[in-house]
Amino acid sequence: MLNSYTRSLVNRFRHLYRSMLKSGNPLTKPSSIPYMTDSDPRLAAQIRRIWIPAGRSGTRQTLNLMAHLVRRAANDPEFLGLTLELGISDLFPVTSIDSALREHFVYQPESYEIVRTPQFMLHNWLTQGWFSGDCDDVATMAAALLLSFGHSAKFVAIRYSHPTEFEHVFVESDGFRIDPTVPIGTIHRELERMTLEV
DSSP states (O other), rough: OOOHHHHHHHTTTTTHHHHHHTTTOGSSGGGOOOGGGGGOOOTTGGGOOOOOOHHHHHHHHHHHHHHHHHHHHTOOOHHHHHHHGGGGOSSSSHHHHHHHHHHHHHEEEHHHHHHHHHHHHHHHHHHHEEEEEOHHHHHHHHHHHHHHTOOOOEEEEEEESSSSSSOOOEEETTTEETTTTTTTTTTOOOOOOOOOOO
C-alpha cells in the first residue's frame, strides 16, 4: 500500500511510475517500496543536512552542489578506476553511459532533497548491480561518468508546471540528452530552464 506522500509523487510523476512498473524491478512495485530515500537506513548515517532556499536561488545552489560533487568524483583516482568496470564503450561513451544508466538506475522518490555522491552510487552499482535516487542523483552520476570519459556535461534544470519551482534536472553532452528517468525521446514542455556547465 502506498502512503499518501508516495501516492502524490506517483500522481505527479506518472511517466516515471509507469516505466518503473514495466521494468519489473522489485523496488518499483507499489507494495514493496519500504521507505523514501531520506528514511533509508543505509543512508541515514551518511546524510549531511544543509538548508537550501526555495526558488531560483535554491535551484542554482543545488546545481552548484551537484557540480562540486561531479568534479570531485572526476578527480578521484579510485572513482576513475572503478568506472572502467562498468563496460562503457570507448567508441560511443555518451550513448553507452545513457544505456548503462537506464539499465542500472532505480527511481526512488524523496520527501526531502538528497544529493548522493557519485562515489556512493558507483559503489552501490558495482556491489548490488543497481543504484537508486531521483533525477538529481542520476544527473550527478551521468555528469561524473561523462567527465571521467573526457566529455562535457551541462546540468539542465527545468520548470514545466509549477509557477516558481524547478521540477526536474537532466544532463546534456555533445548535443545528446541523458535522462534515464523518462523514456528515450521524451520532450519536456519547458516553461523555463536553468543550465550549469560542469
